[in-house]
Amino acid sequence: MDTALIAALKAQAPLTVLLTTLTLPDRTVRLTDGGFVDWSGSTYRARDDLYGVLSQIEEIDDGADDQATRCAITILPPDAVAMAQLANPATQGAPVTVHLGAVTRETGLLLGEPDLLFQGELDFGRLGVGESWSLILECGTEEARCLEPNADQRLSDPYHKAIWPGERGFEHVTDTTRKIHWTWKR
Numbered sequence: 009m010d011t012a013l014i015a016a017l018k019a020q021a022p023l024t025v026l027l028t029t030l031t032l033p034d035r036t037v038r039l040t041d042g043g044f045v046d047w048s049g050s051t052y053r054a055r056d057d058l059y060g061v062l063s064q065i066e067e068i069d070d071g072a073d074d075q076a077t078r079c080a081i082t083i084l085p086p087d088a089v090a091m092a093q094l095a096n097p098a099t100q101g102a103p104v105t106v107h108l109g110a111v112t113r114e115t116g117l118l119l120g121e122p123d124l125l126f127q128g129e130l131d132f133g134r135l136g137v138g139e140s141w142s143l144i145l146e147c148g149t150e151e152a153r154c155l156e157p158n159a160d161q162r163l164s165d166p167y168h169k170a171i172w173p174g175e176r177g178f179e180h181v182t183d184t185t186r187k188i189h190w191t192w193k194r
Contacts, residue, residue: 010120013109013110025052028105046117104128104130
């Protein structure tokens with residue numbers, strides 16, 4: 009963590025800011041939890057014209073044992089069209105980052121370099137039930153993909169072609185489901 013950021017966070021009543029970046033297929037959305045912040049040549053705003061407002065970021069659970077780090081970001085889209093675009097399956101896998109920073113009350117400028125809290129990808133969106141439209145974007149990390157069961161991955165022609173389209177290496181292979189025990193013959 010940056011030393012200037014550490015000092016700012018230790019000060020009495022620090023003014024913290026969350027900087028959230030969603031790199032969607034059609035555009036990059038940069039949201040804050042209030043106001044606006046310029047950082048690294050980009051402006052983070054409280055409201056995106058198309059997708060709406062960042063409502064909350066749930067506590068980021070650090071993965072332990074057989075669990076991976078997860079993050080849930082709640083967005084308040086202005087209408088059903090924006091919600092449908094955010095929840096579109098084409099957005100699955102879009103890179104997501106969340107940084108924690110601190111700003112000065114007088115100028116609104118960042119103090120030090122924001123700290124990376126979460127770096128992952130958009131997993132899926134789910135509708136939040138309440139007084140207004142809300143979409144909860146569930147995000148996971150690369151380590152979550154490594155923990156996914158790989159039951160569908162088989163030594164078979166269809167799976168082989170799914171990974172290498174046009175490749176015909178397993179096309180005439182038979183008996184791949186039968187167990188063949190290796191024996192040593194002299």
